Structures are given as C-alpha cells and as structure tokens.
C-alpha cells in the first residue's frame with residue numbers, strides 16, 4: 561500500500577498566527593524524504609488551511625505525487641486544470657464542518673459528477689471519489705468514469721475497539737471488493753491512526769491510504785520524519 565500524507569494540519573497551525581511558520585512546503589519535503597509516496601492537500605472553498613499559494617508552491621517545489629482534495633465546484637475544477645496534480649480527490653464540503661464528515665453522495669448525482677470529472681480525466685489527472693462504504697455509492701462511482709474511489713474510513717476509525725468495529729470493517733471490505741470487481745482502484749482514508757491502520761491489510765488490494773491528523777499530531781512529540789516512518793512501517797507491513 562502507498563501512503564499519502566495529508567498536510568492540511570500544518571497549514572492550520574500556520575494560519576493560527578497568520579504568519580509563515582510552520583512551513584507547509586518544508587513539512588511536505590520532510591514527509592517525502594521520510595519515504596511518503598505522496599502529499600495530499602485539501603484546498604477548501606473557505607481556504608481555512610491550504611491556500612492557493614500553498615497548492616501551487618507544492619506543485620512547483622516538490623517533485624512528488626500531489627493529490628489535491630477538492631469539492632465538486634467549477635472554481636476548484638478550474639484550479640485543478642491549471643495545477644494539473646497527479647490526482648484529485650473529490651470530496652463533499654460543508655462550511656460548518658470541522659473536517660470532511662461523510663462521503664460524497666455520487667448515487668444521487670451521477671450525471672453531474674460525470675460532467676465534473678470528465679475534463680479532469682481528459683487532462684490526465686487520476687480522479688478519485690471520496691465515498692462512504694456503501695454498495696450504491698461504489699457502483700455509482702464506477703458509472704462516472706472516475707478511475708479511483710477513496711473509502712471513508714471515519715466510521716471504522718470511530719468504531720475501532722468498540723462493539724461495532726467488525727460491522728464497520730466489513731462494510732469497507734465489501735465496498736473495496738465491489739470496487740475492484742467494477743474495475744476501480746480503491747484507496748482509503750480519514751481517521752486512520754497508528755492503532756487502527758493495521759486492519760487495512762485485511763482488505764485485499766487497497767492502493768493507497770491518505771492519513772493526516774494522526775501523523776501531524778505525533779510529529780509534535782517525535783518529529784515529522786519519525787512520525788512518517790512509523791506510519792510507513794505499519795502501512796508497508798505484510
């Protein structure tokens with residue numbers, strides 16, 4: 561499995577003071593030097609963490625896979641077509657949420673999402689749809705032409721160690737199997753941490769995990785290099 565490190569939280573910390581530290585670019589470089597397979601950054605409509613300047617600087621200064629998370633808006637589509645990241649992950653966005661709460665409802669808007677992702681795919685970007693682990697969302701995603709899905713692991717992460725862990729885990733496993741059957745590449749992310757990530761190995765054929773909060777949190781105590789390496793050890797373990 562590959563590891564994409566989500567560096568939004570570095571920008572959140574920087575923006576708390578409105579100045580330049582900590583540097584998002586420096587953090588991203590450290591993650592890559594530590595062995596991460598790519599950098600993930602969410603350019604939100606309200607720019608609460610990553611800014612336009614950040615995302616274009618990441619593109620310019622880092623020679624690595626960039627995964628731009630974004631809402632399905634035409635403002636974001638225009639930016640992505642100019643930026644040309646290797647990957648785009650389309651997420652739902654609500655202004656009042658603290659983080660991406662649920663998956664994108666593709667099933668109720670297949671046509672709109674198809675129209676939205678087509679220019680991105682034609683521009684050579686790998687498009688992923690961030691969805692809940694539900695059969696109807698997986699099959700709708702495959703109808704849009706997107707090559708990837710990213711399964712929302714938030715419910716599993718919250719259930720980890722509790723009595724509904726197995727139920728949430730099985731949903732992920734079944735959604736991944738259906739995705740593969742329909743020819744999709746399957747990623748996963750949200751809420752994964754050093755304790756719960758190991759079960760991702762029980763899901764056949766996952767391509768990439770996108771992890772942010774737990775890595776950046778641990779880096780406060782251990783440094784970013786070590787936090788990324790520790791996660792890579794868990795992600796790469798057979």
Ligand code: PXP
Nearest residue numbers: 660690749750751770771772773
């Ligand atoms: N994947 C997607 C699509 C996300 O929106 C997020 C959160 O920004 C993540 C992965 C990473 O989640 P976390 O910060 O909880 O690891």
